[in-house]
């Protein structure tokens with residue numbers, strides 16, 4: 781199946797979600813894995829993410845992508861910033877010519893309820909009532925936003941409760957939004973965006989690095 785969602789955020793930045801129904805060979809026509817992955821579905825997810833980068837920007841230099849020690853993929857010296865995520869049969873990518881990017885796709889399911897105390901403060905937990913969705917959807921959205929921040933930051937030693945904090949939540953024209961702060965060194969305020977789809981949440985952050 782092709783792209784199931786694409787948003788051209790502006791001239792220099794595109795966001796997309798691919799629903800994976802193809803066999804591995806389909807993706808291998810255009811992209812190769814950057815590392816060895818033995819699990820077949822994880823390998824297809826990885827290939828779909830790389831394929832999606834090319835779908836969003838056909839001039840994306842996929843063969844120049846390198847892997848940092850943290851396993852974060854990056855393009856040395858530009859010309860694109862990007863982030864990739866996958867969950868179940870979905871792959872998401874965010875590509876920007878200007879800003880550092882973090883994206884996350886998260887399947888919605890009851891497992892998140894038992895994890896909430898690991899990543900949410902009591903204050904954040906109360907804030908979630910401000911979003912017009914079920915508790916399970918709100919928890920998934922909050923977790924996904926913190927994953928997007930984690931990926932944007934690309935650093936180590938991040939504790940989701942202590943260092944990634946959601947401060948104010950909004951819901952505007954169908955978009956879930958959060959003013960968040962990354963509190964590792966000097967506080968860094970970040971605008972988080974999210975959308976709910978049947979079965980999954982998609983979140984992203986774009987900001988100067």
Ligand SMILES: CC(C)(COP(=O)(O)OP(=O)(O)OC[C@H]1O[C@@H](n2cnc3c(N)ncnc32)[C@H](O)[C@@H]1OP(=O)(O)O)[C@@H](O)C(=O)NCCC(=O)NCCS
Nearest residue numbers: 826829850851852853864865866884898899930931934940
């Ligand atoms: C790295 C991490 C963010 C990946 O998230 P995930 O939900 O497992 O997987 P996703 O599908 O969303 O993202 C995977 C993609 O992120 C990218 N990625 C991997 N490591 C990364 C890193 N350190 N920084 C940024 N991006 C990274 C890669 O593109 C990867 O896909 P690929 O290998 O196919 O290219 C996650 O494993 C992690 O470390 N999370 C934070 C730690 C944590 O969970 N703490 C618990 C708090 S309660």
